[in-house]
Amino acid sequence: MSLTSSTTGGASSLDDAPVSSFHRRIMVVAMGGPFCDGYLLGVMGVALGLITPALALDTLWTGLTAASVLVGVFIGGAVFGPITDRVGRHLMYVLNLATFVVFSALQFFVTEAWQLLVLRLLIGIAIGADYPIASALTTELVPRRMRGPALSGLVLAWWVGYGVSYWVGWALTGLGDDSWRWMLASGTVPALIFLFMRAGIPESPRWLASRGRMDEAKAVVRKHLGQEVSDEELLAEGRQEKRGGSGLGNLVEIFKRGYTVPVVFCSVFWICQVAPAFAVRSFHVASDIGLPELLYSLRDDVRLQRYVEQQLGRLVQHDARHGSDLLSTLREYLVAAGNKSIAAKHVGLSRQAFYQRLRTIERLLGNDLESGAHRTQLHVAVTALDVLGGAGGTVRPASL
Template identity: 45%
Template sequence: MIINPLDDAPLTRFHKKLAVFSSGGPFLDGFILSIIGVAMVQISDQWHLSAAAQGLIAASTLIGILFGAYVGGRMTDRFGREVLFTIDLIAIIAFSVAQFFAPNVIWLIILRLLIGMAVGADYPIATSLLTEFTPRKYRGPFLGAFVAMWFVGAAVAYIVGQLLAQTGDVNAWRWMLASAAIPAIIIVLARIGTPESPRWLVSKGRHDEADEVMRKVYGPSVSVTDLPQEEDANVGVKDLLRSGYGTRMAFITLFWTFSIVPLFAVYAFAPKILGALNLSGDAVHVGSAVITILFLVGCVIALFLVNRVGRRPLLIHSFLWSGIALALLGFFPNASTWIIMALFAIYAVVIGGTQIMQWVYPNELFPTEIRGTAVGMASSLSRIGAAVGTFLVPMALDSLGIGMTMLIGAAITLLGAVLSHFMAPETRGMTLTESAALGTAPAPSRQAAPVAA
């Protein structure tokens, strides 16, 4: 294996700080999407909201993420990673504070739509920057940690929301929504001074600036001459889809969709689903909390496995065994409480592999010039399926029943396993140039170079 000063650099304090600051985006995503669930109780009472209005408020952030991820991806490839790395968080701070003064439901929906756009934009910006600086040995775990941070943000949101709700303040819901500005301020201050990606600078012909960054990060003996030559990928969206990268985009979008459609449905409607499975009272609330924790546990376990077992086996097995768990729930909806909770626990833990690969594969399979665009587009397209699936879950439970609903979720998940078997490449141990180059990425059957854990 060829040693490269960038891809094989030792892990430094700079890399660790960048990983933490970059994961601020998914933390805020989990916080913002979860805090609205706690705040909605008080908002609905004060504004006498209909079910449709509540749905629009909850969905507005997801819709914003859909557009923001694509726009952010395009902008980060055009204008660079460094500037947008802080601008998007400043927007989150401003719109979060503005929610405190929202006079009616229309303004609240608009503000949450704008927040969603800023959150969505941060994903391709932050992941591109982290990918292009991180040594290959740590790239998979660092990118996978993005998903884990989403669940950390969600857990913090529930704690903050409950504490504020217990104050009895009529404006508690306003404080809840505005509270997202606090972690956003901390993150944006921490991000100040982050250098631009030397790979992106070189792609724009700014070699002197790239040299300066590389000497600062990797040492005085490293320069742009140490950057591997990437193939020319200066293409638009239509050209991207028509080129060989179109197949990769299709794979990423499909496996991402197959992964999050059942997961979003289970996560969003866990109490309702558990109730339909004959759980009641405290068992529903405890079960919902346990499932949330286990989603995080599953992501953490997957972080330790992504380099040990490889990307492709992790994705396939994650889809396979989580799909089987959902299928058993569908075939045996009247099983005992302990069996139901055990199957849900298996699903929540095992699906973690597909969750972390949502950020590993898109960043490894596309070159620098279109990496942000590709990540943003895949994130946006997958949200469409997730939104539709989440919207249909309550109707499916009412019209089809819990058993058939779980079987549909199982079918979608197992379809992801089949797709991954035929299309998932193995990129473990590769440099970014190797994994992103058309014609050189390994076929599914090829073994990747071993990497130490």
């Protein structure tokens, strides 16, 4: 549908209006919602491995925590489309981001698994609600020539937010035992930024026309698009059946009107896209508990601290006394799986100098570094030291 100008002489419709700074602003602001959607979903992929031991989550609760936000997305998408039609795009636009801000911040303070589950469910509902909100306001406020790029931009923004969440999550891992709290709460920052950017975005004149609010619709068109429209033209634009009931009822209506095949096709397409993208990824990170995660869960066990001291104590003390960095040399050697040439290249030493360092390490530890069993023991000890002492193992355990 199009809002046509009331000026004579074939003035172009709003659908064909020239692109303005207002339209570009709408595109950028609309992309903020999907950006936050992707960010809030993606950051859990980094945080969940730390949340599991911190909140003592078993397999059931780990799965529920990861899945809760996805359940919320389904509910939000089904229910808030028709609600947006009833109360307006602008109000839901602002409330949606405000919900991101509040619930993201509250995640920092959770102490029980059920609290995190409830918050993730509510965040998921807000994410699901944002899909119809952002797309509706975008398509109703931008000219026809921009709608394709604008809607594509919403998808792109989602993936950018998803990718940024992983970079931020990994950057925050060095904050200690509570780093997962900062990861989850970090979603407050982009949500606040886009919430302020959404201030001043008007209600859709198409929605106002559909509700009979002609003066308000004409005022929006006049102020932001510099055009005049008549009551007759607004009434023509507003003649559409007002939806009511729940979101599920409207889904049934879609099938009744003969859209079954397109709906099934689009649904299968999106399932194939999003399942490996973030559903499987969340559970993969949660279930792929490697050596660092296992040792992290044992970080308070005095036996682990004693093991590290037994295996690496002399080496750490030697580095402290002489200002050397033999521990880093050993770490690179173990990472290279005993390949001396590769390890020497990584530390920037000649092979002769690197071999000399290895002989010093063997003398201090009393281990044969050519032995696979000894390398395995040392690898566990070095990884445990990293867990106990912080990122990179730069802080020594107290027992050392």
